[in-house]
Amino acid sequence: MSTVRSHKSFSSQMKSPEPQMLNRSMGIWNSFTLGFAVVSPVVGLYAIVGVQTNVTGGGWFTALVICLIMQLLVATVYAELSSQFPIAGGAYKWARQLGGTITGQYAGIIYVSSTIAMLTTTAYTGGIWLAILFDSPSGTGLMMVFWGIVFLLICMLLNLAHVNVFKSIIALGVYAEIIGSFGIALLLFFFFREHPVSELFQNLGEGTAPDKLSAFLAALAIAGWAFIGFDACSTTSEETHQPKRMVPRAIFFSLCAVGTVVVFNSAALTLSFDHDTLAKTSATFDPITPLITTHIGDWFEKPFLAIVVIAFLACGASVVKYTSRIVFSMAREGNLPASLSRVTATKAPRNAILCTIFLASLGLLFGLNDQAVATIIAFGTGGLYAMFSMTTGVGLYTRLTGRWDPALGELKLGGWGLIINIAAFLWSLFELINIAWPRTYLASPDAPWWQLWAVPLVLGGIISMTTLTILIRRNK
Numbered sequence: 001m002s003t004v005r006s007h008k009s010f011s012s013q014m015k016s017p018e019p020q021m022l023n024r025s026m027g028i029w030n031s032f033t034l035g036f037a038v039v040s041p042v043v044g045l046y047a048i049v050g051v052q053t054n055v056t057g058g059g060w061f062t063a064l065v066i067c068l069i070m071q072l073l074v075a076t077v078y079a080e081l082s083s084q085f086p087i088a089g090g091a092y093k094w095a096r097q098l099g100g101t102i103t104g105q106y107a108g109i110i111y112v113s114s115t116i117a118m119l120t121t122t123a124y125t126g127g128i129w130l131a132i133l134f135d136s137p138s139g140t141g142l143m144m145v146f147w148g149i150v151f152l153l154i155c156m157l158l159n160l161a162h163v164n165v166f167k168s169i170i171a172l173g174v175y176a177e178i179i180g181s182f183g184i185a186l187l188l189f190f191f192f193r194e195h196p197v198s199e200l201f202q203n204l205g206e207g208t209a210p211d212k213l214s215a216f217l218a219a220l221a222i223a224g225w226a227f228i229g230f231d232a233c234s235t236t237s238e239e240t241h242q243p244k245r246m247v248p249r250a251i252f253f254s255l256c257a258v259g260t261v262v263v264f265n266s267a268a269l270t271l272s273f274d275h276d277t278l279a280k281t282s283a284t285f286d287p288i289t290p291l292i293t294t295h296i297g298d299w300f301e302k303p304f305l306a307i308v309v310i311a312f313l314a315c316g317a318s319v320v321k322y323t324s325r326i327v328f329s330m331a332r333e334g335n336l337p338a339s340l341s342r343v344t345a346t347k348a349p350r351n352a353i354l355c356t357i358f359l360a361s362l363g364l365l366f367g368l369n370d371q372a373v374a375t376i377i378a379f380g381t382g383g384l385y386a387m388f389s390m391t392t393g394v395g396l397y398t399r400l401t402g403r404w405d406p407a408l409g410e411l412k413l414g415g416w417g418l419i420i421n422i423a424a425f426l427w428s429l430f431e432l433i434n435i436a437w438p439r440t441y442l443a444s445p446d447a448p449w450w451q452l453w454a455v456p457l458v459l460g461g462i463i464s465m466t467t468l469t470i471l472i473r474r475n476k
Contacts, residue, residue, distance in 0.1 A: 035254025037318040038229035041261040042311040058203025063219035073424040079248035084409030086243030089329025090234035114383025115323040120363035126312035173314020180307035185268035208441040232322035328352040382455035392425040
């Protein structure tokens with residue numbers, strides 16, 4: 001009988017599917033470049049510099065620095081968690097492992113929705129730079145959507161290509177960032193400054209915001225876009241060598257490097273721009289190129305545009321990888337269709353990548369309506385800060401209740417870990433509310449009410465749908 005039981009046990013083991021695993025092909029440099037490309041100084045700063053000046057009137061440099069410092073605290077909590085739980089899906093998986101299955105379901109849906117919105121935003125703006133590079137008209141909603149889809153298709157091909165091709169493109173993107181942002185900023189700062197350093201702290205409250213306090217809070221909310229995406233390093237932990245040691249370092253290095261570049265670049269651009277010119281061009285998608293060509297020459301326009309497009313493509317391709325790993329992890333846990341957790345012979349989650357591109361393409365259709373695409377852009381930032389709040393909140397709760405012992409991880413902060421966790425949670429919650437707060441002076445004059453309330457409405461809808469799904473599953 002024992003022989004029969006052993007044979008049956010062996011047969012059942014043979015029939016059970018092997019767990020889908022990813023290929024561990026990334027070193028510390030690859031993880032760092034992924035995080036750097038997702039946070040992206042070019043994408044992060046060039047998208048907000050005009051809006052900041054238009055809304056605040058100037059003096060937003062301080063808000064940018066404060067936002068970076070506080071985001072470093074959030075990154076510290078992520079580094080602690082990744083040093084103990086290095087697995088695909090990052091914050092989704094931590095929420096599930098520490099907070100339970102239901103907490104994980106909420107975290108996963110918010111996480112995927114937010115990163116899809118982030119990818120849609122990157123594709124929308126990146127597509128416009130593509131159109132500018134190829135001298136194609138992009139003024140209509142239809143053409144913006146077309147170029148955004150072209151942008152997404154290129155990002156898809158990069159993710160489906162051999163891993164070495166992907167690594168090379170991301171590394172090229174980092175070099176483009178260094179030249180296109182930091183290199184240009186050095187040139188502007190040392191040779192083309194038009195204002196004294198005091199200009200960085202002047203003119204606050206002279207924009208569309210009604211007063212200085214409103215302008216400062218708006219500056220903090222807008223600055224939040226520049227420092228998201230460092231968590232991409234944690235979602236690819238399962239593909240990184242020695243992840244408990246390397247991933248926390250990659251998180252810190254990527255945010256510190258990008259943060260330094262963004263802060264310096266913002267100073268260089270502010271001191272080099274003619275204030276009135278920037279205020280007038282802030283409504284356009286490209287207030288930077290006119291400045292570059294004015295100071296350096298028209299001959300540099302095409303090379304500069306090519307550098308920016310490469311940086312955008314590296315960012316977009318990295319966000320696809322970042323998001324698809326969350327989709328893959330959720331599918332492997334049974335929270336999404338199992339087919340999305342299948343991997344190819346080279347251990348690439350092809351179905352998850354295709355699903356990510358498809359959902360972002362659907363999001364791009366909102367670009368046919370300027371008011372609707374503004375909602376996508378707002379939610380992309382607000383949703384990720386909701387995820388930061390949930391991750392730091394779950395970390396704090398489980399730390400205080402003893403369900404999580406950070407001392408078991410590779411990164412050991414001792415008593416400082418609790419203090420940092422509290423500060424990171426309070427900041428994430430404050431910034432989420434600050435981003436979600438309805439501001440008429442941040443929207444167009446004829447914006448409908450639902451656009452002003454975009455972040456709470458979309459988040460509320462996602463939470464309601466997830467709750468309904470959980471209740472239906474329980475009653476089955």
